[in-house]
Amino acid sequence: MDIIQIVSLGLVAALLIILLKEQKSSIAFLLLLFTVIIIFLSILDQVRHIFTLLSYMADQAQVEPVYFKTILKIIGIAYIAEFGAQLIRDAGLSSLASKVELAGKLFILMLAIPIVTAVIETILNFIPGQLG
Amino acid sequence: MLQDATVLFQIAGVGIIVAMIHSILKQMGKEEIAQAVTLTGFIIVLFIVLYRLADLFQQIKSVFLYQG
Numbered sequence: 001m002d003i004i005q006i007v008s009l010g011l012v013a014a015l016l017i018i019l020l021k022e023q024k025s026s027i028a029f030l031l032l033l034f035t036v037i038i039i040f041l042s043i044l045d046q047v048r049h050i051f052t053l054l055s056y057m058a059d060q061a062q063v064e065p066v067y068f069k070t071i072l073k074i075i076g077i078a079y080i081a082e083f084g085a086q087l088i089r090d091a092g093l094s095s096l097a098s099k100v101e102l103a104g105k106l107f108i109l110m111l112a113i114p115i116v117t118a119v120i121e122t123i124l125n126f127i128p129g130q131l132g
Numbered sequence: 133m134l135q136d137a138t139v140l141f142q143i144a145g146v147g148i149i150v151a152m153i154h155s156i157l158k159q160m161g162k163e164e165i166a167q168a169v170t171l172t173g174f175i176i177v178l179f180i181v182l183y184r185l186a187d188l189f190q191q192i193k194s195v196f197l198y199q200g
Contacts, residue, residue, distance in 0.1 A: 016144040023151035076196030
């Protein structure tokens, strides 16, 4: 019954944050950050199980391990960038949040470069008269 | 999970107590001391949160295969 714990933790944290926001908004923001971290940490264990299953499936299907690792890293960057950007947006700085999201997108593109290169090379091989 | 909820209440308690002390000191006319108390409470909570944040980032690094 982990989900009930997480939901009740979120409700209690929301009440405390509303209580604190009137007087000390900086500590209320830290409380929000702490709650998000706790919920993320308790989710991460389940994510690890799912990734073990996924990597087992990738092994069975004989997917190239480089591609699988790249996809995991991209998922990680997406999670982290979203986590930071939404917190910053909650703090009322949406321009900074959009810059964090932009950085996340850029790093995802950087990680995808080897895969895109492989796709382009494969396509060029299909075209006759090119590349010998 | 249970001790996490305890820390949650600790942070909220620090916030409420700091707000109370701040308003009392302001009533007494000691603005500088009130600012110092606010800053101290903020730093205490900041340290609690920062340790958790470092823990979270370490876990994410190990789950999403960033180790090497």
